[in-house]
Amino acid sequence: MTKPEKESCESCRFKSCAVEVLDSDELNILQTNCSEAVFKRNELIFREGTPHSGIAYVKSGLVKIHKMGPVKDQILKLVKAPQFIGIPTVLGNKVNQYTATALIPTHTCFIATDVFRKLILLNGKFANEIINNLCFDELSFFDRSIHQTQKQIHGRVADALLLLSNDIFQSDSFQMPLNRTDLGDLVHARRESVTRTLTHFRKDNLISIKGKTIELLNKSMLERISKSG
Amino acid sequence: MTKPEKESCESCRFKSCAVEVLDSDELNILQTNCSEAVFKRNELIFREGTPHSGIAYVKSGLVKIHKMGPVKDQILKLVKAPQFIGIPTVLGNKVNQYTATALIPTHTCFIATDVFRKLILLNGKFANEIINNLCFDELSFFDRSIHQTQKQIHGRVADALLLLSNDIFQSDSFQMPLNRTDLGDLVHARRESVTRTLTHFRKDNLISIKGKTIELLNKSMLERISKSG
DNA sequence: GCTAAAATGTGATTTTAGTCACATTAATTA
DNA sequence: TAATTAATGTGACTAAAATCACATTTTAGC
Numbered sequence: 001m002t003k004p005e006k007e008s009c010e011s012c013r014f015k016s017c018a019v020e021v022l023d024s025d026e027l028n029i030l031q032t033n034c035s036e037a038v039f040k041r042n043e044l045i046f047r048e049g050t051p052h053s054g055i056a057y058v059k060s061g062l063v064k065i066h067k068m069g070p071v072k073d074q075i076l077k078l079v080k081a082p083q084f085i086g087i088p089t090v091l092g093n094k095v096n097q098y099t100a101t102a103l104i105p106t107h108t109c110f111i112a113t114d115v116f117r118k119l120i121l122l123n124g125k126f127a128n129e130i131i132n133n134l135c136f137d138e139l140s141f142f143d144r145s146i147h148q149t150q151k152q153i154h155g156r157v158a159d160a161l162l163l164l165s166n167d168i169f170q171s172d173s174f175q176m177p178l179n180r181t182d183l184g185d186l187v188h189a190r191r192e193s194v195t196r197t198l199t200h201f202r203k204d205n206l207i208s209i210k211g212k213t214i215e216l217l218n219k220s221m222l223e224r225i226s227k228s229g
Numbered sequence: 230m231t232k233p234e235k236e237s238c239e240s241c242r243f244k245s246c247a248v249e250v251l252d253s254d255e256l257n258i259l260q261t262n263c264s265e266a267v268f269k270r271n272e273l274i275f276r277e278g279t280p281h282s283g284i285a286y287v288k289s290g291l292v293k294i295h296k297m298g299p300v301k302d303q304i305l306k307l308v309k310a311p312q313f314i315g316i317p318t319v320l321g322n323k324v325n326q327y328t329a330t331a332l333i334p335t336h337t338c339f340i341a342t343d344v345f346r347k348l349i350l351l352n353g354k355f356a357n358e359i360i361n362n363l364c365f366d367e368l369s370f371f372d373r374s375i376h377q378t379q380k381q382i383h384g385r386v387a388d389a390l391l392l393l394s395n396d397i398f399q400s401d402s403f404q405m406p407l408n409r410t411d412l413g414d415l416v417h418a419r420r421e422s423v424t425r426t427l428t429h430f431r432k433d434n435l436i437s438i439k440g441k442t443i444e445l446l447n448k449s450m451l452e453r454i455s456k457s458g
Numbered sequence: 459g460c461t462a463a464a465a466t467g468t469g470a471t472t473t474t475a476g477t478c479a480c481a482t483t484a485a486t487t488a
Numbered sequence: 489t490a491a492t493t494a495a496t497g498t499g500a501c502t503a504a505a506a507t508c509a510c511a512t513t514t515t516a517g518c
Contacts, residue, residue: 067371069375069376069378070376070379070380070384070456070458071380074375074378076375087360088364088365088367088368090360091361091364091365091368097368097371117357120356120357120360121353121354121356121357122353123353124349124351124352124353124356125350127349127353127356127357127360128346128350128356130356131316131319131349131356131359131360131363132320134363134364135316135317135319135320135363137367138317138363138366138367138370139317139320139326141367141370141374142305142326142327142370145303145370146296146298146299146303146305147299148378149298149303149378149417150298150300150301151299151300152504152505153504155299179465179466180465180466180467181466188378190505190506190507191465191466192467192505192506192507192508193504193505193506195466195467196467196468196505199467211514227299229299229300381473381474382474382475408494408495408496409495409496409497410495410496418475418476419475419476419477420495420496421475421476421478421496421497421498422474422476424496424497424498425475425497425498428497428498440484
């Protein structure tokens with residue numbers, strides 16, 4: 001983790017919708033209570049069970065939110081910039097309830113929790129944006145949970161590939177940011193099962209794998225597999 | 230569904246933490262934009278895919294939030310009064326994203342979405358309470374999701390029994406509000422598997438089943454089973 | 459560039475829970 | 489109260505993915 005030169009929040013190119021609605025007084029409060037950090041690939045942003053260091057705003061990069069379960073680690077969501085992570089720490093809880101790890105080089109700002117809360121109390125529009133955010137999260141988590149629970153592994157892996165392609169990288173070809181174990185943690189499966197599924201897809205010419213580069217060759221078939229489970 | 234006599238929001242005995250912080254002007258706005266309804270056991274409060282009729286506040290009763298998946302229905306959460314349901318409809322979306330069904334006789338108030346949003350914009354404290362609510366939901370859903378995904382069926386059913394006993398009914402003996410299929414929808418299993426697990430627990434004297442009445446006879450062992458998966 | 463460690467691939471086997479088919483019991487309602 | 493429907497229980501069988509064991513490849517550190 002490195003600390004870059006601090007730039008002004010007001011002139012920040014990566015402002016969130018929520019920060020966009022703040023007036024200059026509020027931006028000033030934010031400015032003086034906000035610190036920046038850069039994380040390398042696989043660096044920990046914060047860890048479950050440790051005291052939290054405020055709300056993190058991911059300005060650029062990609063983060064996995066994960067948590068240890070009774071049997072294995074589970075990736076709860078992938079968060080692409082720009083987005084807040086760790087908002088649930090605005091609750092009384094002083095300890096992180098999950099872990100956040102950078103998957104690619106990631107630039108973040110940390111906003112002190114009490115300042116974040118102050119902005120909610122001061123500015124209804126800010127609060128409204130945060131609520132929109134949380135609501136959207138809830139709905140997508142519901143959807144993901146249902147699909148990950150009810151589909152079998154081919155459908156789940158297809159889902160993950162389509163998520164990476166459509167939502168994260170917006171390209172049919174991308175550098176896979178997760179290893180096979182991680183991918184298993186995302187789709188509720190074991191490393192070996194993920195490998196077997198990917199091999200299967202490769203043999204059927206649905207995807208090509210060259211080192212870390214994955215290309216989706218037949219998206220409509222992957223979508224069919226995703227739908228049929 | 231029946232429409233009872235309308236009582237004043239201000240004097241309501243079941244006020245939420247959020248409504249508690251409203252001033253009398255705001256309570257008045259709420260009062261004039263809020264309607265009451267009573268639902269019988271198994272009555273639909275709102276259904277996925279239909280236009281939503283505002284945020285519902287559950288004054289008394291018990292509700293299941295569920296959604297059809299690719300294979301079967303899934304219960305996303307059980308909501309005990311007093312609590313809001315359907316807050317994610319404050320998002321632009323005009324259509325319910327999941328279904329809410331009363332499990333026991335349930336008293337609700339419907340608050341028009343735009344009024345709910347107005348209160349968020351007007352009163353930071355109200356927004357703050359709603360945010361606390363959403364954050365708490367997110368964290369508990371994460372936890373439930375991890376446990377339901379990683380444990381095997383004995384652990385999952387034990388979890389459900391402990392949830393009903395500890396969180397919903399606060400008693401070791403209760404009237405089971407869910408049938409075997411519903412219980413399966415809650416713990417990601419089939420009716421037959423739930424039956425087999427309950428029979429197993431009964432034979433081990435962990436629970437007793439007399440009609441719809443379930444009594445937890447050996448909670449510490451159920452907790453052990455919940456932990457060991 | 460060499461070596462150790464980490465990540466990935468693959469076959470054989472086992473485990474878990476789902477599926478199917480049907481019996482039994484409970485709850486509605488005509 | 490009989491008749492019908494819905495809910496529950498149970499055994500036999502099947503399918504899916506986990507587990508285990510080990511080979512191979514890739515990556516990172518010296």
